[in-house]
Amino acid sequence: MSKTFFCHGRLLQDGGVLEDAYVVLNHVPSEGRLELRDSVEAVGTMGDGRMPAPGEGDQVFDVTGCTLLPGLVDVNTRLDLHKDTPPYTYDELGVPYRTLISFRHASEALWEGVTTLRTAGMPDGIDLALSQSYAKYLAQGPELVTSGPQYIAHGGLEHNVYGKKQCSGPDAFRGAARYENSKGTRSMHLGVTGRPVARLGGEPELQMTGEEMDALICLGHASGKAVSARAGGERAVRMLAERGIDSIEQGTGFSAGTARLMAEKGVRYVPCLCAAEDRGAAFAAVRTARENGVTICMGTALLPSEPMEGTVAAIRELELLVQAGLTPLEALNAATFAGAALCGSAAAKGIVPGAPGDLLVVPGKPDEDIAAMRSIAAVYRHGRPVRSSLPGAGVVPFQVTTVLFPLAGGTQKF
Amino acid sequence: MxxxxxxxxxxxxxxxxxxxxxxxxxxxxxxxxxxxxxxxxxxxxxxxxxxxxxxxxxxxxxxxxxxxxxxxxxxxLFNVHAHLDLRHPYKPYRFDEFGTAYRTMIIYRRAVEALNAGVTTIRSTGLPDEIDYAVKKAAENGLLQLPRMVVCGRLNIAVGGHAWNNYISQQFNGAEEFRMAARSELARGADFIKIGLTGGAASAHEGMADKQMTDEEILAVTQTAHNAGKKVAAHLGGDRAIQDAVRLGVDSVEHAYTLSESTARALKEAGAYLVPTLSVTNCSDYLRGHGSPDFQVRKLEEAAAEHRRSIARAVQAGVKICVGTDLLPSDPIDGTVATIREVELLNQVGLPPMEALKAATVNSAELCDVDHITGxxxxxxxxxxxxxxxxxxxxxxxxxxxxxxxxxxxxxxxxxxxxxxRRMQVTPDGMEMDGGTYRKW
Missing domain, CATH: 2.30.40.10 (Urease, subunit C, domain 1)
Structure with missing residues (x-):
């Protein structure tokens, strides 16, 4: 049994930053068993007299000037995104290769510090297979909050993208979702609206009926699953909020009144700014949501590791949230505590004793300058290092690519 | 630079x-x-x-x-006879207990284990759902680090033939159906075609030497493959069927539980390759440990002595021998992994050490048609x-x-x-990257 100590760091907690803090991780040897029981053992401020004494074989990192924060949570990812999506429905990858490409992309996400991600639609049980592989430690990856395929109406938005579940009528949707949920999915993802329509005053096309929404939301809630919807426009967002949807993703154009309803009902907003086609409208929606007390979560609607603006989508999304009006601390909260709570993740409480030990070490103060997130120094998952450039960390073993091939690239490569 | x-x-x-x-x-x-x-x-x-x-x-x-x-x-090292989705014990029915996506992950894991064990090329002799093609593609385009893969898609067998109860097989009837099967795999990019020509130990009600395909069916496959410049590998248990297979153009004989001197000479003359998989008849403890059915263990134990003598005859005749295990390349056995133990078993039946190393390298590279690249x-x-x-x-x-x-x-x-x-690690730091079939995924 050994321990890892991070001393003299700043610790991001739910609600603020603890200065001159320590975090102690407790490692339980696996001894050949397929289980990992590492956890956060102790958290406090240096000199509080409660920090356990480091023993022989323990690793002690002085992280003065660094901030410790929970791993990032991307609540809207498309792990099977790749270079060439044809304009017609075709499984151009096949299940086995789609599985491997998704595994690679999940590994890239973990490398970039995303320790929990939710799949916003994934065909052929691939998210479940990855999640099972990770749960059994067949391989390492982020915590995967599975959703099965995205549910859309027949001919709905992106119906040409392979793997959507297209239905018409509440019974058909309910039947499809019952089948998927029986496989063990943890959440559900709906596609509700389409493109803006001029004759509707720019409101997006509403592609699902209220009865269909009810069928899916009630079914999900009956087994404790969060149900999220890609939806925009005043009418659709209000209909979904009234029905108790758990989050509105990617959509814009809702009113202050609807935002107040969202806040009242506990509906989160996931703006997905990296992927927004109209960034002005998206920024305005973030402001409307924030001013009316809506909880905001971080989602990219892309690969978290997609290269952009000199960083990757997950980090860029944080910067855009700040540009849209969130404070850096609020943006970090969206990407950690708020997202983890939406996902029902074990990491929702952050770095507290007993937590699973998913954490990042970031030089600087990202809660004051979000750009600090561009240079993460260490990523820990399950209390074990995924990568680390901390002095004395040695070579960290996680490796799925050939030596000299970076674990990066997003859709640019494959 | x-x-x-x-x-x-x-x-x-x-x-x-x-x-x-x-x-x-x-x-x-x-x-x-x-x-x-x-x-x-x-x-x-x-x-x-x-x-x-x-x-x-x-x-x-x-x-x-x-x-x-x-x-x-x-x-x-090469392992030219492997099924990376191997799971024990064999079931008396055919069922996809993993699903394609999870089976892909299991295969990925075993391929990485093999690489860590020194096996830089795997010839996959039958996997379902085109998973082998995907793994090969992922290895070739740098998506993931993997051994070099030589693939054939499914194991093609006669209806009710060898391994009908294993999800890796697909059943056909008649020369034209087998021709179609071979054409389908070639179209997907098969490096060779695999057929199950005789019975084996995997199914209860077949003799290990039962010939299960007609000559016309075999010929349909060898013609189709050879016309595309590809080889045919055949699961072959008994001497008579091996003779027929070599006459009909089969390029590699897999297993050869019984092999006479004259058939061994015919192999040598035809330039056919032999993949003895001695591991299969020398793994009773392994099979019992996995709860394998009695009939399977008994059949293989009864075949073991003659299998060794048969391979010794092939060694004497100068047949080109290659290393394949049927077990996972990384399966732990006798204090090492299956691939290395197979080399030891070949040495025990008379293959000199240098020849045994060639079996595991250059001979296998020739068999896989990758000798211009590696081996x-x-x-x-x-x-x-x-x-x-x-x-x-x-x-x-x-x-x-x-x-x-x-x-x-x-x-x-x-x-x-x-x-x-450190070893290539796709699991959390400190967790094992081995175990083969002993890890129950």
């Missing part, structure tokens, strides 16, 4: 010569860092004497002097190699002491003096 690695004062078993080079120099060159295909290659594999390595050395090159111990560099240590070859502490060409059990594995000139792991790199 080209960068070389010089391995000096190392013994070399190059797969070409019949004797090791005792004081050798082995040099590889990096061409790119992260471009696909990897063009890194071997630039020199020969005696130290007369090789002015210092003249070849540039700044930044790596020099490893191995004169402090006895180390042998040799081509990476020997020659300038221009891809640089799939292992470094062994000891002299495996004198005592094959020294293969148990692999100290470095390299695929396409890129380190997989190393435990050599002066160059340490």
């Amino acid at each position: 080209p960068k070389k690695t010089f391995m000096l004062h190392v013994r070399i078993v190059d797969g070409v010569h019949d004797r090791a080079i005792e004081d050798g120099a082995f040099v590889i060159q990096r061409v790119h860092t992260d471009k696909i295909p990897i063009e890194d290659h071997i630039v020199y594999a020969g005696p130290m004497a007369g090789y002015d390595w210092q003249a070849q050395k540039s700044e930044g090159d790596v020099v490893l002097d191995l004169s402090g111990g006895t180390y042998t560099v040799m081509p990476g 020997t240590l020659e300038p221009g070859k891809a640089g799939d190699f292992i470094v062994v502490e000891g002299k495996p060409d004198c005592s094959v059990s020294d293969l148990r002491n692999i100290r470095q594995v390299v695929r396409s000139c890129r380190l997989v792991w190393s435990d050599l003096p002066g160059l340490k790199l």
Whole structure:
């Protein structure tokens, strides 16, 4: 049994930053068993007299000037995104290769510090297979909050993208979702609206009926699953909020009144700014949501590791949230505590004793300058290092690519 | 920026010569860092004497002097008969208990285990749902680090034939159906075609020598494959069927539980390859440990003695022998992994150590039609190699002491003096990356 100590760091907690803090991780040897029981053992401020004494074989990192924060949570990812999506429905990858490409992309996400991600639609049980592989430690990856395929109406938005579940009528949707949920999915993802329509005053096309929404939301809630919807426009967002949807993703154009309803009902907003086609409208929606007390979560609607603006989508999304009006601390909260709570993740409480030990070490103060997130120094998952450039960390073993091939690239490569 | 690695004062078993080079120099060159295909290659594999390595050395090159111990560099191992989704015990019914996506992950994991074990090329002799093609593609385009893959898609069998109860097989009836099956796999990019020609141990109600395909069916497959320049591998239990198969153009005989002297000579004359998979008839404890059905263990135990004699006859006749296990390449057995134990078993039935190493390397590379790329240590070859502490060409059990594995000139792991790199780890830090079928996924 050994321990890892991070001393003299700043610790991001739910609600603020603890200065001159320590975090102690407790490692339980696996001894050949397929289980990992590492956890956060102790958290406090240096000199509080409660920090356990480091023993022989323990690793002690002085992280003065660094901030410790929970791993990032991307609540809207498309792990099977790749270079060439044809304009017609075709499984151009096949299940086995789609599985491997998704595994690679999940590994890239973990490398970039995303320790929990939710799949916003994934065909052929691939998210479940990855999640099972990770749960059994067949391989390492982020915590995967599975959703099965995205549910859309027949001919709905992106119906040409392979793997959507297209239905018409509440019974058909309910039947499809019952089948998927029986496989063990943890959440559900709906596609509700389409493109803006001029004759509707720019409101997006509403592609699902209220009865269909009810069928899916009630079914999900009956087994404790969060149900999220890609939806925009005043009418659709209000209909979904009234029905108790758990989050509105990617959509814009809702009113202050609807935002107040969202806040009242506990509906989160996931703006997905990296992927927004109209960034002005998206920024305005973030402001409307924030001013009316809506909880905001971080989602990219892309690969978290997609290269952009000199960083990757997950980090860029944080910067855009700040540009849209969130404070850096609020943006970090969206990407950690708020997202983890939406996902029902074990990491929702952050770095507290007993937590699973998913954490990042970031030089600087990202809660004051979000750009600090561009240079993460260490990523820990399950209390074990995924990568680390901390002095004395040695070579960290996680490796799925050939030596000299970076674990990066997003859709640019494959 | 080209960068070389010089391995000096190392013994070399190059797969070409019949004797090791005792004081050798082995040099590889990096061409790119992260471009696909990897063009890194071997630039020199020969005696130290007369090789002015210092003249070849540039700044930044790596020099490893191995004169402090006895180390042998040799081509990476092949395992030319493997089903990476193997799961014990076999069931008396056919069922996809994993699903395609999860089966893919299991196969991925076992492929990585194999690479860590020194197996740089795997010939997959039957996997369902086109998973082998996907794994090969992922290996070739740099998506993930994997062994080199040589693939055939499904195992094609007659209706109710060998392994009908295994999800890896697909059943056909008649020459035209088998022709269609072969054409389908070729269209997907098969490197060879696999058929189940006789019975085996996997199914309860078949004799291990029962011939289950007609000559017309066999011929339909061999013609179709050969017309596309591809080989045909056949699961073959008994002597008579082997004779027929070789006459009908089958290129590699897999298993050969019984083989007469005259059939062995026919194999030699036809230039056919033999993949004995002695592991299969020498793994009773392994099978029992996995709760395998009695009939399977009994059939294989009864076949074991004759299997050994049969392979000994093939060795005497000079048949080209290759290394395949049917078990996972990384399956733990007798204190080592199945691939290395197969080399030991071949040695035990009379294959001299150097010949056993060739079976695991150059012969298998020829069988897989990748001998122009890998399988020997020659300038221009891809640089799939292992470094062994000891002299495996004198005592094959020294293969148990692999100290470095390299695929396409890129380190997989190393435990050599002066160059340490941990094993390739796709699991959390500190968790095992082995276990084969003993890990119940």
